[in-house]
Amino acid sequence: MSIIKVGDLEVEVVKKDIKNIHLGVYPPIGRVRLSAPASSDDEKIRLFIVSKIPWIRKNQRKFKDKERLTHPNFTSRESHYISGRRYLLEVDVNGMNKNQVTLAKNKIKLNIKEPYTSEKRREIFESWLRRNLRYRIEPILSKWEKLMSLHCSEWKIKKMKTKWGSCNEEAKRLWFNLELMKVDDSCLEYVIVHELAHLKHKHHNKHFFNTLSTFIPDWEHRKNILNQTLLVY
Ligand SMILES: [Zn+2]
Structure with missing residues (x-):
């Protein structure tokens, strides 16, 4: 060579x-x-x-x-997906609002006190993601709990490497992946209904998929979109 x-x-x-x-x-x-x-x-x-x-x-x-x-570094001009849309990150160390994240048009503005390390920028960014995902999940989850007559005892947002969500049937506890911030509401809704359905059917059997199809007839389409989304961090 x-x-x-x-x-x-x-x-x-x-x-x-x-x-x-x-x-x-x-x-x-x-x-x-x-x-x-x-x-x-x-x-x-x-x-x-x-x-x-x-x-x-x-x-x-x-x-x-x-x-x-x-492998984001959380530096300017990096692409990040929020609710199914692509945004460009803009890191501002001179602005007034310190350690704050705001969305403006096609930009995510990260205002920080000093450039910090990429770890610190990630921490600020992710705590913003977490808060926002919580706001997004709350109404969708409570709507579907009523519609499906299923209730969880608690739910949490976690970083997970391989799954969008998980369900502990005994404790009636649901976990949602922080990465769900990337996807739009229709995909988020699919994951929420999927995990709620596990409160009734532990395994991915015929009954589970019947329940899923009853409430989200186009769940396979939404799942395909999810599968094309990268699970990272
Ligand atoms: Zn499942």
């Missing part, structure tokens, strides 16, 4: 017994690899790379966006 440099772009080049040039951009950071027929000379390969630069950059950007969504 050799490296061919075009400007600041580094491409790993492997020559082998193939007919055509293959070019690929790979996660997580957008590494570029090219395989070429054994006989091709470096100048020809370089010209090929130059002709593909816009395509390479486009694909590298995709990985970078995904990387920033899954």
